[in-house]
Amino acid sequence: MDADPAAVALKFAFLGVLYLFLLVIARSALKDLRGSRAVAGGEEGTGMHAVAGGRVAATDATLVAVQGGGLTPGERIDLFGGVTIGRSDEADVRITDRFASGIHCRVHTRGNVYYVEDMDSTNGTYLNGGELRGEAPLSDMDEIQIGDTILRFELVLDDEGIG
């Protein structure tokens, strides 16, 4: 069958415009992927654990006791901008853990981001299983381990809406 040249031209024009359009969008999607890799935590598969990592105002985060330290599991400690954690009476959050130093580490805020900082403790502070050197930004559901004590950092998000 002889195809009408105009119809053939239209068909290829249709396909051409369609693919050009898709290419432009795909390119921007790729750009997004490259950009977000640098921001995201790396090992986070779904990002659920990094909800809003570091983008939330400083007042709405808590530490949740997971185990040890003489704390009741599930106990919530409001951060109010920052706390020190350790075995001594001077620490804002006192934990009874024989591996903990007097002032073991502190959680503080800078910009809109929470950081955990090791205060030269004897046995070190672990963040999500890895040893913490100096300070590191916290994102939602990060686990801070001091000796046998585990605290989880949780962002508190108002269900009625943010912003």
Next chain:
Amino acid sequence: MSARNRELLGLIPVAGLLIAGFAAVFSVRSAQLDNTSLIFGAYFFAICLAAHIFLRFRLPNADPYLFPLVALLAAIGLVMLYRINSDLARDQANWFVVGLILFMLTITFLKDYHVLERYRYLIVVAGLVLLLLPRMPVIGSQVNGAYLGIKLGPLAFQPAEFGKLAIVVFLASYLREHREVLVVGAKRFAGITFPPLKHLGPMLVVWGAAMVMLVFIRDLGSSLMFFGAFLALIYTATNRISFVIIGLAMFLVGAWFFATTVGHVGDRIDTWLDPYADANGTGYQVLQSMFAQADGGLFGKGIGESLLWAPGAKETVENTLIPQVQTDFIYALIVNELGLFGGCGVITIYALIAARGFKIASLARDGFSKLLAAGLTAVFALQAFVIIGGVIRVIPLTGVTLPLISYGGSSVLANMVLVALLLLISDRARRPEPGEPL
């Protein structure tokens, strides 16, 4: 360039494609070009522009590419329906307008979509009722052995299209609250993480629901779609691939059991495995669709050039060579007219929409938004997979619509609400923090 300007630029090629498509159909079928196609394209561009201006005011930070991609699907759908029958295209265009109105209403009244969480049990009950409605006497209607539609007088309606939204909203809200218990206390056995037994309950309930759907609605594809969306949500919530593997294994065992015991489910699978066994009966649809796609070749026969009716046959919608070409098998027609490249293009559109959806989920700042965006995207993408997979014989055929392309009011309306929700989540996620440089 701002997000909304990119959106506007994206709509221009879409309108161009619609005009080109209508012109092609018109030139083939009337052997002359007149301004109908231009008017149709301009009309389409105008309603998209209205929605765009609405978005500009209401959701200035929302994802810029989602709406043009959705409009592109609608445009391809309209061209293909116009090629089948101009009345179908007119109806569909009207549904698209109604859908856009619903889209704007959703954005206006559900600006804070977190209220959905408060009504989650009401929503899930409504969703389950919607799913089971087609099995009710009098109003339920059976199409090819599956119960997917209801008929109220002249009005036919596919409640599952809205049911899927309700189920996803419920699951997102439920998992937002309970995701931790699924992970804490999980046991590892033989290298696979098993959730604690007592918390496996919800998973078993959803699995049970999918199995009930399989038996009652008799549709493997829809239950695969729902269960797949659930697994996607579980994965998003817990970050454990093992849960997905366990869930899929459970689904396969259940599906295998019912395929061997429930006649209709088994028939679909037999047809899928060997359509030639009954080429003029149960295998007819699938085979006609396969032939049409093979006939399309690499670049297709051209828009409007496919052989839709046997020579001499009356050119009605009921009479087409591929049965149900306007709904289930519209993908076969696209491949016939635009070839492998056209078909891949359509699949790419769905893939890009899925990419945008998951991007929205990854940007969202709270658990419910993340889960909702991921769930809505998963259910949308899975629906496209289930029907395209059925038509190209990758999986057994199912009677769900090709989202936003197939003819059908309920499908258009439900999917426009879905897109509205995604844009709402996106706008909130991308809104700059107060005090943050733009």
